[in-house]
Amino acid sequence: MKDTSISIIGGGNLxxxxxxxxxxxxxxxxxxxxITRRNxxxxxNLADQGAVTGNNNVWAVENADxxxxxxxxxxxxxxxxxxxxxxxxxxIIVSVVSGVGIQEIEEALPMQIPLxxxxxxxAISIKESMTCISSLNAxxxxxxAVMNIFNQLGKVVKIGEEHMDAAxxxxxxxxxxxxxxxxxxxxxxxxxxxxxxVSQLIASQTVMGAxxxxxxxxxxxxxxxxxxxxxxxxxxxxxxxxEFQGFSSSLVRGILASYEKLQ
Ligand SMILES: NC(=O)C1=CN([C@@H]2O[C@H](COP(=O)(O)OP(=O)(O)OC[C@H]3O[C@@H](n4cnc5c(N)ncnc54)[C@H](O)[C@@H]3O)[C@@H](O)[C@H]2O)C=CC1
Ligand SMILES: O=C(O)[C@@H]1CCC=N1
Numbered sequence: 001m002k003d004t005s006i007s008i009i010g011g012g013n014l015x016x017x018x019x020x021x022x023x024x025x026x027x028x029x030x031x032x033x034x035i036t037r038r039n040x041x042x043x044x045n046l047a048d049q050g051a052v053t054g055n056n057n058v059w060a061v062e063n064a065d066x067x068x069x070x071x072x073x074x075x076x077x078x079x080x081x082x083x084x085x086x087x088x089x090x091x092i093i094v095s096v097v098s099g100v101g102i103q104e105i106e107e108a109l110p111m112q113i114p115l116x117x118x119x120x121x122x123a124i125s126i127k128e129s130m131t132c133i134s135s136l137n138a139x140x141x142x143x144x145a146v147m148n149i150f151n152q153l154g155k156v157v158k159i160g161e162e163h164m165d166a167a168x169x170x171x172x173x174x175x176x177x178x179x180x181x182x183x184x185x186x187x188x189x190x191x192x193x194x195x196x197x198v199s200q201l202i203a204s205q206t207v208m209g210a211x212x213x214x215x216x217x218x219x220x221x222x223x224x225x226x227x228x229x230x231x232x233x234x235x236x237x238x239x240x241x242x243e244f245q246g247f248s249s250s251l252v253r254g255i256l257a258s259y260e261k262l263q
Contacts, residue, residue: 001149002029007064009057009079011037014096015070016046017125021153023049025127034060061086066146068118069095076100080108087113092142094118098168099262102136102161114138116146119167120153121175129154130174132167155215165262173258177251182207 006028008015019035022028023046030050036057037043043053054060061067061083071079076097087093087110094116095105102117109115116138120131131150135143135158143158150156159167182203189199213224229236 001027001145002032004028004065005032005034005063006066006068007034007036007060008068008070009036009060009083010069010071010075011035011043011046011053012070012072014120014122014124015068016043017122018068018070018096018120018153019046019051020125021127021129023051024125025152027149027152034064036060057083058086061091064091066092066094066149069093069097071097073097073099076105077108080105084110087111089113092116092138092146094146096120098172099165101164102134106136112137114142117161117164118146118150119164119172120150121172123175124153127153130171131156132159132164132171133157134159134161134164136161165259168262169255169258177254178207 006022008019011019015035015037019033022033023030031052033051035043035046035051035053036055037053038055040047040053040055043051047053057079067083069076069079076095089111092114093105093109095102096118098119102115105117106112106115115136116133117135118131118133120129123129124131129150131154133147133150133156135146138146147156147158182200185203185206186196186199189203190196194202210221210224213219214221225239229239
C-alpha cells in the first residue's frame, strides 16, 4: 500500500491515535498519511514523525485514496458537505463517527462511494485496537483492503451495521471501562501496601495476562477463574464480596446505560 494515500479528517483524540498507529505500522509511507485539524500545533508530534498535517480538508480528500472521517458527530454533515466537491467514485470513505448511520452518511454524499463505518478504540495508537467494521457499496476487494489496514492496527471483526452502536459501547467506550477497572484495582493495591507505581504495574500486567489467556487460548473466563479460586481461599472471598457489591451487574448496567445513550 506504499503508493496509497490516506487522509484523516479531524485530528483529535481518535484521529491522532489512528495516525500514530498508522505511522507505527508502516502500512503507508509516512508522507502519504495526511491529517487535518483546525489547531495545527496539536498535530506537531505527528508532523515530526513525517505525516502531512494541515487544515485544508478539500486538499486532504483530493489527495487521498482512503478518507477517514474522525470529527464529532454534530460536525459530520458539515464536513461531508465541505468535502463533497473533492469526492470521486474511486475513493473509499471510512467513518469512525459514533451514532451516525451508514445510510445517513450515504444520503449526504454526491454519488455512490464505497463507504465503511469502523469503530476502533484509542489503543489503535499502539496497534492494539479492537475495531468493528461494516460497509455499504464496497467490493470484496475494497472490504479486504480496509479490513487489512485495521487488522494491522489490532484485531478486527466485520459486523452488521445494526450492531454498530453495540460495538461502540463494548469496544470504543469499553477501553475506558477497562481502564477504570485497572485504576480501581490500583487504588485497592495502594490500600494494601504498594506504591501507586507498583500497584498500577501489577494491575495492568494482570489485566493484560487475563485478556491474553482468553484471546490466545480461546478459553471461557470462568474456566480460568476456577483455576484461581482455592476452596476457602482469598480469591473466592474477594470475588464474592465484589459480586455482593454489584460488580458484574454494575458493568452490565453501565453497558446498557451507554447503549441507551446512543438510541
Ligand atoms: N475518542 C474515542 O475513543 C472514540 C471516538 N469515536 C468517534 O470519533 C469521533 C472523534 O472523536 P474524538 O477524537 O474523541 O473527538 P475530538 O473532539 O477529540 O476530535 C475531533 C477533532 O476534529 C477537529 N475538527 C473539528 N472541525 C474540524 C474541521 N472543520 N476540519 C478538521 N478538523 C476539525 C477538532 O478540532 C478535533 O480535534 C467522534 O465522532 C467519536 O464519536 C469513535 C470511537 C472511539
Ligand atoms: O463517548 C463517546 O461518545 C465516544 C464514542 C465512543 C467513544 N467515545
